[in-house]
Amino acid sequence: MRYHPASALSLPGPTMSDSPPRALALFTDRNEQRANIDAHLERLRLGLGHTQGAVLSFYGVGGVGKTTLREKGIADFRAKLARDRYNIAPFALAELDLDSDSIRPDLPVALFLGRVRTALRKAGLATPLFDYIYLTWLQAEHPDQAIKLRRHTQGEGAMAGLLDIADLIGNLGAAVGLSVPSMATAQGFNKLFPRLGEWFQHSRAHQRFDASPQSWSQRERTERMPTVLALDLLEAIAHHPQTALCLVIDGFERVQSRESRPDAQWALATLVAEVLHCADTLPPPDGKPLRGRIGFIVFGREKLRWAEFYGRERVRTDWAREINDQAELLGLTEDDARGFLIEKAAAWERAQGRHEIAGLIQRHLDAVLRAAAEHLPGRPPSFLPYYLDLAVLMIRDNAGAFTPDLLGDTPAELERRFLRNLAPGHLRALQALAVALEFDRGIFDFLRARGDIEGHDFAWLVGEHWSFVNPAGDRPGFHGFHRHMQASLIASLGPAEEKAWARDILTALLDRLFERMRFERPADFGPVQESALADAISLLREHVADGLLDGETALTRALAFEEPFEGLQAASLRRPFLDWTQQTAHRLLGAGHPDALVARSNFASLIGNAGESSTALQLFRALLPDIERVLGADHSNTLITRANIASWTGDAGHPENALTLFRELLPDMQRLLGPGHPATLVARNNIAFWTGKAGNPEAALKLLQELLPDVERILGHDHPHALGTRANIARATWSTGKPALALTLFQDLLPAQIRVLGAEHPDTLSARYDIASLTWDTGDPTAALVLFHTLLPEQEQALGPDHLDTLSTRESIAALTGSMGEPAAALSLLHPLLADMERVLGAGHSFVLDTLALVKHLEAMTTRRTE
Structure with a gap:
């Protein structure tokens, strides 16, 4: 029985x-280790953390191990503080548990530090500098989407470490003395950025980095996040000299890589190093270093190898001194x-x-x-x-x-x-759930409906009576197996028919996630789609590693999940996944496999879209000979690779070279793909674009006018490419000195853009800006001013107040106001605009210099009037 x-x-x-x-919940008193925790925290409380290592590291398997040691050690110290009636100095203990299967060494830096920030916030610490950078990163991570200022429901956003945006905005508002009036609209959000820019200019971060986070590339934001978060910690001590703080991280093995690369482990090491390098001291009579009140405790399975990985940084850290390694916990x-x-x-x-x-x-x-x-x-x-x-x-x-x-x-x-x-039905249920890695009732019901699980209740399968299944720490409602049990359940799929059954489950789970990730427009990609993508990535990676999934099937699936994306949606998740895809394709399929070549192309495209055009160009140049060797010079993928080389050549600052490459490519595309192939049409559009960039607008206009009928015939009049070509014709017409005709073309185009793309689409707003500008250019400044005033709040709502198009509209309003005989009113608009431009773009930007020239011109005009 x-x-x-x-x-x-x-x-x-x-x-x-x-x-x-459960023995897993048993605490074994480790008096020596508990004493070391207490001594480490006591040094921080006294401001003497600098006298010994800043990082207390426990590593090894640890029976209950490290987690209970952490909980008991921290609880003991809190109790000691509570007993000391004369101690009123605050001590912030920020605890972060990474022990979840959804966290991997390639967890994007921003998402790892987002978790760290949440732990600090729970401990009562404000991180306004990091919050500002994170917000600008989030905008770039989800382009074409308005950030909704609402609080997360339970579990929403937790998968990727996303922060509660309403909380983040509120904290930023408090940092600059601004109350965000409503979390349901973007009004307060838009008002916040100018204040943040002024505040940032006087911050510790501005002393280190030029311009504003709004003008940084996504790569710069990511690379600077650890430093900025460290500056937040130092600022907290500087403003509250009696405060001490310690960041305690458990489950660090989840992000502990075995090489030096810009990943989550690097981010923590960089954060720590930035704190250690601060030479500032507290004012007398204390006089101790700021870093003396900031410490770190890390629990993981492996010894920290930071001296090996990061010992050659430009500003070196003596990691041998700063890491206090504890004996291996068995x-x-x-x-x-x-x-x-x-x-x-x-x-x-x-x-x-x-x-x-x-x-x-x-x-x-x-x-x-x-x-x-x-x-x-x-x-x-x-x-x-x-x-x-x-x-x-x-x-x-x-x-x-x-x-x-x-x-x-x-x-x-x-x-x-x-x-x-185990009873056969019980084992089969556990095996099915092990294929899912992490599972909730929804996945259980899905598998039961398929017949993979029979005769068992979800609550019974995940109940506390089983020591080998536990809640997933960062995903409410989800569970996962102990790592040993997970591996054993997959390994227990011995006979071929059992493995085939498990692969069928995996296929069904991936199909389900693909449907959940489906989105029609970039703006539709939200938390549900992001969670589905992250789960699919975990399934593919884990089951290639455990042998359940063969390389070719995995790569086909990986490429299918990447296919819907254009641009930078979810780039922080996709970039490490695309890197894994290309490396896995090379390792399992060989460098010459077609999927391996596509994987390399996808990775290079994302790199370029992220603003690293020179790197993308190098990657595509390295890809071309391989793709020609494997597929042949006339293959469509070879032609597309050549087109990518041409495009990134232009984006890297060489428009004439890009034009030459596209002109050489077009005959091959027409011969091999046909004159009506979409790729051929795009190549023709690029020739026209780079012709204009190379200084020949008349020729560019002629090429676009020849292109439009073919685009409309092949793709349809309402296709976005057709609308984009019409907009390019209107702009080229304007460039050739025909503003009235250009205005008519834009006015005819606008209703179709609103109908097809939507009123808030960037292309639609751009066309409205051009209409207002052309209205001014054709002699009706009063009507133009009305159009600009109507456009501005919609740009602020859809694009944000610091977007270049929004700043351009403000500049146009000021310039128009001045040209209509009100230089003083124009200057009152230009002075705050100029400050915002310098904050966002940097003082040396050409747009800033042009606006500064306009200010000087209007000031001279005002002076002459006074005289």
């Missing part, structure tokens, strides 16, 4: 926990393991009235210990709690016929025998 754990809840007995005791000692079995496990069974099971545990202690023991060279045996829990479950489940040989002699044997001992 098989034991049903839920039945234990109704049995009488002494007052004890309803759930069976499993439970034999005394602790025996104590758990007798005083916890057997006592609980006896309290439930199951004396037979309690007796079996006590009589077969040696067999349990032998099966659960881990033997390392030169060390006494240690006992992982996970295996002790499995042994107790085996005894409980086989109470009527238990013999010691059921357990086996090693942890691996114990685990295999435990799985074989």
Whole structure:
């Protein structure tokens, strides 16, 4: 008869926990380590953190291990502070637990630091500099989307470490003395940015970095985030000299890479190094360094190798001194393991009235210990709690016929025998859920509806009576298996038909996620789609690693998930995934496989779209000979690669060279793809574009006029490419000195843009700006001023107040006002505009210099009038 754990809840007995005791939840007193935690925190409290290492590092498997050591050590220190009635100095203990399967070493820097920021916020620390950078990063991460100022519902955004934007905006407003009036609209959000720009100019960060975060590239924002967050910590101490703070990170193995690269581990090391390099001191009479009140405690499985990885940075850190490594934490000692079995496990069974099971545990202690023991060279045996829990479950489940040989002699044997001992339906349910990696009731119901899980309830499968399944820390409602159990469940899929069944489940899960990720427009890509993409990435990566998914299928799926994207949506998730895709394709399929070539092209395109045009150009140039060798010079992908080389050549600042490359490419495209192929049409458009950029607007206009009928015939009159070509014709017409005709062309185009693209689309707003400008250019400044005034609030709403188009409209309003005989009114508009431009673009930007010239001209005009 098989034991049903839920039945234990109704049995009488002494007052004890309803759930069976778990060795994984047992705390083994590690007095030395707890004393080290206390000493580290006490030094920070006294402002003496600089006298010893800034980072206290615990590593190893640790029985209950590191997590309970962290919880107990922090609780002890908090209790000590509470007992000290004379201590009124605040101590901020920010705790971050990364122990979730959704967190990997390639977790994007912004999302890792977003989690760190949330932990700091919960500890009462404000991080306005980081919040400002994060907000500008988030805007670029989700282009063409208005950021909704509302609070997250439970679990929303937690998957990727996204912050509660309403909370973030509110904190930024408080930092600059501005109350954001409404979280339901972007009004307060838009008013916030000018104030933030002024505030940023006087911050520690502005002393390090030029211009404003609005003008930084996405790469610069990411690279500067750790430094800026460190500056927030230092600023907190400078403003509150009695405060001490410690960032405590558990589960650091989740982001602990084994090489030097700009990843989450690098971000933490950079943050720490920035704190350590600060030479500022607190004012007398204290006079201690700011860094003396800031410390870090890290719990992970492996020793920190920062001296090896980051020892050659430009400003070096003595990591050998600054990292205080603690001895490796192993499993439970034999005394602790025996104590758990007798005083916890057997006592609980006896309290439930199951004396037979309690007796079996006590009589077969040696067999349990032998099966659960881990033997390392030169060390006494240690006992992982996970295996002790499995042994107790085996005894409980086989109470009527238990013999010691059921357990086996090693942890691996114990685990295999435990799985074989499960009822077939139970094992099959666990295997199905293991394919999903992390699962909630929705995934359970999906698999049950398919027939993969039969006869089991979700609450029973994930109940506390099972020590090998736990809640996913950062995803409410989700669960996952202990890492050993996850690996064993996948490995237990032995026969070919079982693996085929598991692959069918994986296919169904990926199909489900692909549907959940579906979006028609960039603006539709939100938290649901982002979560689906992240889950798909985890499934593909994990099941290639464990062998369930073959390389070719994985790459086909990876490319399909990438295909809907254009531009920079979710770039922080996609970039490491695309990098993994190209490396995996090269490793499993070979450098010459077509999917490997497509993966390289996708990665290069994202790099270029992220603003790294020179790097993208190098990647595409390196790709071209390989793609010609494998596919041939006349293959469509070869032609597209040549087109990418031409485009990125122009974007890298060489318009004439880009024009030459496109002219050489077009005949090949027309011959091989046909004159009506979309790629051929795009090439013709690019020739016209770079012709204009090279200084020949008349020729560019002629080319565009020849192109338009073909685009409309092949793609349709309402296709975005057709509308874009019409807009380019109107602008080229204007460039050739025909503003009235250009105005008519834009006025005819605008209704179609509103209907097809939407009133808030950037192309639609750009056309309205051109209409207002042309109205002025054709002699009606009063009507133009009305159009600009009407456009400005809609640009602020859709694009943001610091967008270049929004600033251009403000400049046009001021210039028009001055030209209409009101120079003083114009100057009152230009002075705050100029400050915003310098903040956003930098003082040396050509747009800023042109506006400065206009200011000087109007000031001279005002002076002459006064005289």
